[in-house]
Structure formats: C-alpha cells, structure tokens
Amino acid sequence: MRPTLPQLDGWNLDGLQRAATAARANADILSTSVDDCSRAASAAGDWHGATKDAATRRIDEEVDHGYEVRTVLLRIADDAADAWQGLQHARTYVLDQRGVALARGFLVEPDGRVSHPDPAKEGDAGVFQLNLFGGLDEIERIDGQFGTRLRESLADLGALRDGQPDIALADGTLADPDAVALRLAALSADERATFLAGLSPEARRQLVIAAPEQLGNLNGVPFALRIEANEINIRNALTAEKRKPERDEARIRQLEAMLSPIPNPEGAGVLGTTPAATGAGATPRLDLVDRQFVMFSTEGNGRMIEMVGAMRSGAPGVGVYVPGTSTNLNGSGSNHVAAWNLADQTGGPVFLYMEGDFPQSLTSLSDGAPSPRFAAEMAPRLVDFGREIDREVSAQTPGTPVSYVGHSYGGSIVGSAEQLGLRADRVLHASSAGTGVFEGGWNNPNPEVRRYSMTAPGDLIGVVQSYPDEGLRLPGIGGLPGNPHAADVGGDPDEVPGVTRLDTGFYGRDFDGHERGEVVFGPDGHGKYWDDPSSTAFQNIVGVIRGGEVTGYVERGIETDWIDIGLGDNGDGVKEGFDAGKAATAGQLFGVDPYANPRITDNPGPGPKLDVA
Structure with missing residues (x-):
C-alpha cells in the first residue's frame, strides 16, 4: 500500500514492534518447554519397556514439531521487526523531508507533489518531490515485501497445528520434510541442486522450516535457501547463548549484529568502521538490507x-x-x-x-x-x-x-x-x-x-x-x-x-x-x-x-x-x-x-x- 502523507501522520507502528516481541518470546518459551520435556525423558534412566519406548518416540516427534513451530515464530518475529524498523525509518525520512519543505515555503500535496509560488524555485521543488516520492516508494516496497512474507508465515503456522504437512516432490509423490532433509544430506552437491530445482517454492520453504541446520550449510542448496535457513540458525544460536549460565557477551553482540540490517552497499558510500549502522540514534535511511549468510556454525x-x-x-x-x-x-x-x-x-x-x-x-x-x-x-x-x-x-x-x-x-x-x-x-x-x-x-x-x-x-x-x-x-x-x-x-x-x-x-x-x-x-x-x-x-x-x-x-x-x-x-x-x-x-x-x-x-x-x- 502506498500511503498519503496525512495517513503517515496517523500511523502508529508500535503494534508491529510488540507483535515481533511477542512472537520471539513465545518462540523462546516453546523452545525451553520442549527442551525441558526432552531432558526429563532422557533422565528417566531406570524406566524401561515398551511404554518407555513409545513415550520416547512420541516425545521426540513433539520436540521436532515444537522446533518447527519455533522456526516459524522466529521468522514472524524477524519479519515483523524488520518491517517495523524499515517502515519507521522510511516514515521518519518522509515526514522530515515534508517538514523541511514546508518550513522553506514550499507547498506539499497529500500524495507528495511539491511546488512553490516562486518559479525560480521549481528545481528545488523537484528535489523535495523526488525525495518524498522515493520515501513513499520505499514504504510501498517494504509493505508489499513483508506483507507477503508474514501472510506466508501465518499460513505455515496454521498448517503446522497438527504437525508439518508432507511436501510434493518432482514426481508427484508426497514425502515428510524431515525425511527429505535426510535424503538430501546423502546426495552429492550436484544431485541436491537437481533435486531442489524440481521442488516448488512452497516445498522448499517447508524444508527450511523442517531442517534449517542442514539446509543452511549444504553445498548444492541455492544460496537464497541457505540464507533463509541461516537467519533461523543465527537466531537459534543467539537464543541458546543467552540461556547459558555463563554467557559469552561478545558472541551475543556479534550474533545481534549479524541479525541487524545494514546499509545497502550498492552506491551507499564508504561504510566506515561500524558493521551495522542501525542502532539507537542512527540517521533514518531508505537503503537498509538484511545481512546474508550462506554458511554459519558455532x-x-x-x-x-x-x-x-x-x-x-x-x-x-x-x-x-x-x-x-x-x-x-x-x-x-x-x-x-x-x-x-x-x-x-x-x-x-x-x-x-x-x-x-x-x-x-x-x-x-x-x-x-x-x-x-x-x-x-x-x-x-x-x-x-x-x-x-x-x-x-x-x-x-x-x-x-x-x-x-x-x-x-x-x-x-x-x-x-x-x-x-x-x-x-x-x-x-x-x-x-x-x-x-x-x-x-x-x-x-x-x-x-x-x-x-x-x-x-x-x-x-x-x-x-x-x-x-x-x-x-x-x-x-x-x-x-x-x-x-x-x-x-x-x-x-x-x-x-x-x-x-x-x-x-x-x-x-x-x-x-x-x-x-x-x-x-x-x-x-x-x-x-x-x-x-x-x-x-x-x-x-x-x-x-x-x-x-x-x-x-x-x-x-x-x-x-x-x-x-x-x-x-x-x-x-x-x-x-x-x-x-x-x-x-x-x-x-x-x-x-x-x-x-x-x-x-x-x-x-x-x-x-x-x-x-
């Protein structure tokens, strides 16, 4: 959606930020719960027999199911947080540009068109208009990109209610994503590339949900999938590090930096010495992009x-x-x-x-x-x-x-x-x-x-x-x-x-x-x-x-x-x-x-x- 300037005045994006925080907190709670369940079952060393075996199998299935739900929750949290930050920066930029233009005597229309009573200032009006249009274009792009991604994630979350659904393979058969991930691990890089090329985008996304650890580091997996999987892996590593009794604070700062957007290197000028320029007090800008990792391991x-x-x-x-x-x-x-x-x-x-x-x-x-x-x-x-x-x-x-x-x-x-x-x-x-x-x-x-x-x-x-x-x-x-x-x-x-x-x-x-x-x-x-x-x-x-x-x-x-x-x-x-x-x-x-x-x-x-x- 491309908003008007009066609509931007009334925008309150805090709900998007709260949604990201809630999704991440629920992912952490779920992760802790399934880990505790798994540890409790493993600790029952004196319990043996068919009932123990059946219970263990069922717990393993639910632990795996819990991790898949956690993956989708984290994706929702990341996308909501990125959308909030991108929209917030773009909104601030547009409204600041409008404020400067009005203060200098320019007329600004609700759709971003700019004019001035003095014909000699037509060029300056064009610059302001170009800046406003650029900011509104960026808002429309962010809204479309993350709106689509969040809708997909919500659909995935609903489909996971009773366990992850099977995916369609190139030959039309259905298979469990976890079984497909194991099959991929046994293939050569060339065989993986051929196999994945035959899957639909939906099926590939389900594979990432099922096995991000494997998909993120396997040769033969397209870089786009590896990047998506490793965003999850980095988020999981950050959660795990924060839960340790003796936390590595330097590692936490590094993982947080890896998850923070950075200026787009295409024509943005020299970065300087700071890896991510998006912290508190950073100047609003329109060219932020996520970092991309095609391999990650602790x-x-x-x-x-x-x-x-x-x-x-x-x-x-x-x-x-x-x-x-x-x-x-x-x-x-x-x-x-x-x-x-x-x-x-x-x-x-x-x-x-x-x-x-x-x-x-x-x-x-x-x-x-x-x-x-x-x-x-x-x-x-x-x-x-x-x-x-x-x-x-x-x-x-x-x-x-x-x-x-x-x-x-x-x-x-x-x-x-x-x-x-x-x-x-x-x-x-x-x-x-x-x-x-x-x-x-x-x-x-x-x-x-x-x-x-x-x-x-x-x-x-x-x-x-x-x-x-x-x-x-x-x-x-x-x-x-x-x-x-x-x-x-x-x-x-x-x-x-x-x-x-x-x-x-x-x-x-x-x-x-x-x-x-x-x-x-x-x-x-x-x-x-x-x-x-x-x-x-x-x-x-x-x-x-x-x-x-x-x-x-x-x-x-x-x-x-x-x-x-x-x-x-x-x-x-x-x-x-x-x-x-x-x-x-x-x-x-x-x-x-x-x-x-x-x-x-x-x-x-x-x-x-x-x-x-």
Missing part, C-alpha cells in the same frame, strides 16, 4: 560465509575474501566492513569466507600462523564452495569473473586451494603468507587464470615469504625447518613467474596515525590498507575483482629515523630479516616506533597503470 571459534551485496545480472565481478591470522566470529566486524566496502566499490557481491578455524597466534608452531594445518583443513572446503559460487554465477550472472583474494594466512589458504583444483578467473595474494601447504604446484582448471600479488615494503610477512622452503642450517644452532607455506611454485607469491605484482602505494586519507599520501609501509602496511578504501592497495583489490585499471609495483627506497630499506632489500630474506631485527631492537631499547614518519628516498612516484581484463 563450531570452533565460530564460522560463517557472508555474502555482501547481491548476485545479479550485469555484475562486473564476484569476489571472495579470505582473511588471515586471528580471524574469528566474535571479532569479524572489521572483516565485514572491508567486504562491505569492496562490494560497494566493485558493484558485485563479495563473500567473506570463514568456513573454518584460523590460527589465533602469530608465533605458536603448533596452532599459530606457522602451522599449515589450518590451511590444509580449509582449502578443500574452499574448493567445494568455489563450485557453489560457479553454480550461482552460471544461473544468475553467466560469464561474470570470480576472483579470490587471500590476505596474510588467507593467501596460503587460497594458494593451497589452487593446488587442490580451485577454479578462479583471478587470484590476488594480498600480504600473503605463502603459496600453499601441499606438495606440487598450482592446479587451477582455468588455463586463463590471472594471478596478482602485493606486499608492502617493511611488512614483516616479507621475511616469511623469503624464508627458504628447504629450511636453513645455522652454525651453532643446527637445522631450522622450511617455510610450510611454500608450494613448489615458490614461497613468495611476489616472485612467482606469471604473477603480476601490484603496488601497495599510499594511504588515501588521514586515519589511525597515518596521513593522506603517506606510503604504506612497515607492520601497519600488512593490513591497515584494508581499513582505507581510498588507499592504493584497496583500490587495487577493487580493480582485480571488477576489472579495469590497477597500479603496478614499483620498488622504493624508504627510510625513517631508525631504519633504512634500500633498493634490492625486497625479496632478499637476509636483508629483510636484518631490517626487521634492527627495527625490533630500536623499539625495545628506546621505546619508539621505528617505522614512524617514513620518507621515500628512491622512486617516490606511483607505479605504472595496468589493465585487468
């Missing part, structure tokens, strides 16, 4: 794959961003912001890939960044997920190039995945730890793959890259192990034949102790450019994903008051190690930042412009 340190932006026809590129050491679910806010800014600037979807545990230590040999086991475990999953991206691209935006960007330890994950057969159109090693952890070279099935790399001067990862894969033998110390992230193509992606090295260049704004135009350098050069979407390095990531112009590498001489990195130091492990050791000594002895105030002594200009086709 296993380990928390895992997810977030799709930021939309998979749509005409997208210039699809990006997959694999972050590095210390990445975990609770601390993924900055990774999300980087992915959002990439999606905003590339005009296509960007996947933040966290389908596994990352090392949390920089130094531990067993479970830190030096260990290859995290890359070895995650690389096969990345290969499989790459096939799912290709499936979605083929269906929705055929021919769109897919690029993989591995940062730091993530570069080793991407390189290892290429060793196992990851298909990519473009690959970028950004401050990468290495080229792969398995034996053998890269095995990308795309013969036209284009590979790029970039590492900032003075970045300590350069020492790791240059470390010999066969190890070192030092007098008085003995043999040291080789670089576990050095594939047969070589350990330093900047030096591998066929890889085009790009420039990390300069910061594009003043932030966090760095000035606009300052060279990206030193330990901060390892990752600070991800926080500066206007930096040369970030723009190069954008260029690789969307195609177009990037900045090629130029070696520079750089000095500070404490160290001097000269031409020829880059790629020379001995010199890089010496520079790093000298800086560490200065920092320890004198309490200074040895990398502060860098000055370029050689080649101060930007690198050459290159085209990414």
